[in-house]
Amino acid sequence: MPRLPTATKEDTLIETRQRLLETAAAEFASNGFASANINHISTLAGYAKGTIYNYFPSKRSLMLALIDEIGAKHTNFIVTQVMSADDPVQRVRQFFHAGFAFVEQNPLQARIAISIVYGHDEEFKQRIYQTYERLFNLIIQDIVESGITHGDFKTIDSSATAGMLMSLYLGSCSQLDSDGKIFFDPGQVAAFALEGLQLRG
Amino acid sequence: MPRLPTATKEDTLIETRQRLLETAAAEFASNGFASANINHISTLAGYAKGTIYNYFPSKRSLMLALIDEIGAKHTNFIVTQVMSADDPVQRVRQFFHAGFAFVEQNPLQARIAISIVYGHDEEFKQRIYQTYERLFNLIIQDIVESGITHGDFKTIDSSATAGMLMSLYLGSCSQLDSDGKIFFDPGQVAAFALEGLQLRG
């Protein structure tokens, strides 16, 4: 049915797989993994029930593939933009800007990632942590430790600080107003992360 | 089986309900709402399948009752301790101390609360936001705005700041090490919230 005559066989395979991952994202984002309906996913993608099993051996493995995809995309998106700045302070700002932009451009994927991070499924959690390892390392080394070395940041526990930056990021970008837009401004959050609440003496 | 001959009828009712809520917390915390098994809950509580329906009309309403309980307990726990300090800066520290203590003492309840806040079920989300309204108001008024008035904090958007403090709290207290202990130290997080990353000039 969705057969593009000009595409090679392999292209078609990849396209179908991609289409399935996209509709899976929609379904998982709105219903969560356990309540998601595999039938909806293939139907929405324009395929029959069974097709999904030609691409993924199970519902769970579909989710795992989706997690991998989301994690890679999310990480790439942020890493690229953070590294385009040289100054650690600028990198913090870039981190929140890029992070929020990703959420705005990929709301379904972001919702899935966040609900997994804060959810109860240990396998999914492990998997998403793996895919975010590069992002964590970036924050630890290229943001926090780099900032300490540069004399911009306090000599703080870099790993814990990375965790707090991630918490701040994931928490604030999941607070949406009634239109589904992120409630916060990335600059605001970056300022909070950099300067905190207190007035400087 | 759980027939306490010395207890009055009403006491028994309340005890049974409480027992069911506790085992429900365990089940919901480890499996999430959709994957939780109502039979497990009653069986773990020492009752037969049907008993739960003498107390709650449905699985969903059991969850809602649990949310109400968790929200009230969580809010009370934190509000009481925050208000025991007078100084806004101290209150921020108290907020994280009390918050982390609650999570340590009620890990199941905390997991449920966090997974709902960052999850996909809109009804549960709304319900938990309701129960946390008092806590939000506390952060806005008695921490942030009070700190601004006292000249301790910058003149920041108090509502957004409250959201960031909550994000920081929920995010950091849900990062556990391999023993299930919270990875962070509340003082550390409070310091981050108060002072941020940057060195003061």
Place this chain on the structure above:
Amino acid sequence: MPRLPTATKEDTLIETRQRLLETAAAEFASNGFASANINHISTLAGYAKGTIYNYFPSKRSLMLALIDEIGAKHTNFIVTQVMSADDPVQRVRQFFHAGFAFVEQNPLQARIAISIVYGHDEEFKQRIYQTYERLFNLIIQDIVESGITHGDFKTIDSSATAGMLMSLYLGSCSQLDSDGKIFFDPGQVAAFALEGLQLRG
């Protein structure tokens, strides 16, 4: 609760039983036996769940007791009025008049009786046929055969004719208009039974 202080113990027993039978009639009439809820019955009667089992060993036996009561009442009601007429033709008219009057005065009981007669439960059917035996005999002997003997009626199969009269009765009295009133007039039905459709040559 429904405790009349002036009544003797036995009276109370009988009254309670009666009250239970009445509310049972309401429940069985509107929901049918299988869908009837035993709890509704006792609650509507003003008693607790368990009380019904002090009077009837099971839901089924409650229905059987109700069938007995309905059958006896129905039979008595019609037999008495039919026998008050001497002429077989008049008796036919009385049969329909009395029968329709019973239905009007006891709509719930009538509904139950009719749904059992045309229903699928063999035990209930047998039981209601037993309680209607006297009524059948009345129609056969004191209406049809008596009419044949008197020279009023054709020499027809009296047993089959009794069945047709009952069919006509039960069928027409269960056709209700939108107000729940019987759609037919007993005189009309009696005339049909006596004279049929055809014009007399």
Place this chain on the structure above:
Amino acid sequence: MPRLPTATKEDTLIETRQRLLETAAAEFASNGFASANINHISTLAGYAKGTIYNYFPSKRSLMLALIDEIGAKHTNFIVTQVMSADDPVQRVRQFFHAGFAFVEQNPLQARIAISIVYGHDEEFKQRIYQTYERLFNLIIQDIVESGITHGDFKTIDSSATAGMLMSLYLGSCSQLDSDGKIFFDPGQVAAFALEGLQLRG
């Protein structure tokens, strides 16, 4: 298991549906709707539990589909045969002959129809009345009113008379002897309907 390799897909679908409707008829006829077991139906039809839900969204909708089928078949069967006679008196006889023949050939379906007409489920009742509308109109116009016009029948209320004919039909065809055969002879019932009990002067 019921994989007919020679049949087209659509044929298989229709056959399976038909098979399910037939076994459903057996189950509903012997146990009534509320006590019928959906698993029995599919198992008896040679399918697994879930298969029925590929064809009917619920037990209730299965019954509704069955009602539609029964009503259509029943109506067609009688209408065709009644209209094959021209004389209203003959049509009355045909009505009972055809009606009784239908019951003999479709005992399960007939039982279901009758128990619904005289049962307590309003939705089922409404549905079956809809499917019998054509039959009612036939009796009113093409039997009774036609008979009045021809000068064969008295000038009676045609709608009420139709109701009485239906009552007589449904009531008498549901009286079975111990072998499950209809107790009455259609000619006998037709004679009763045409001439009544009384001797003609």
Place this chain on the structure above:
DNA sequence: CATGAATGAGGATTCATTCAT
């Protein structure tokens, strides 16, 4: 590769019934 009918384990929910008080 795509299909979709069939499967059947799994799970929420109902409710007649019991029995200790």
Place this chain on the structure above:
DNA sequence: TATGAATGAATCCTCATTCAT
């Protein structure tokens, strides 16, 4: 005798998965 908390068998329905076509 009346109560109502507890029971657990029974049953509808869902849906991930299989597999013949």
